[in-house]
Amino acid sequence: MEATAKVTYVRIAPRKVQIVLDLIRNKPCNEAMAILKHTPKAACEPLAKLLKSAMANAENKDMDVSRLYVAACNVGPGPILKRIRPRAQGRAFRINKRTSHITIVLKEAE
Secondary structure (H helix, E strand, O other): OEEEEEEEEEOOOHHHHHHHHHHHOOOEHHHHHHHHHHOOOOOHHHHHHHHHHHHHHHHHOOOOHHHEEEEEEEEEEOOOEEEEEEOHHHOEEEEEEOOEEEEEEEEEOO
16 A cells, blocks of 8 residues: 655756655655654755655544655656846847656555
8 A cells, every 4th residue: 555645837947856766765654754854955945844744644544654755756747847047148048947847656565
């Protein structure tokens, strides 16, 4: 049995989120939450909220919260907000403000 949680349109680049997801993959939930709490990355705040949500979803499915672990977690690109930056001699450089769609899947340990 598994519980999932998904967050979409998070205003942080997927490659920055992927670094933190690699830290918590296949870890028990309480250990993953401690890692997110003590890692100084911007992606940790939305990931901690997402992990709490997935744990609450598991609790509603009558799963044992103490035996949960992060079975799968992935991030995909969302839509890109395109902005321009004025440069010298009338030119314009593009700035891509990337967004992410993040999914976490929790399972019970055997």
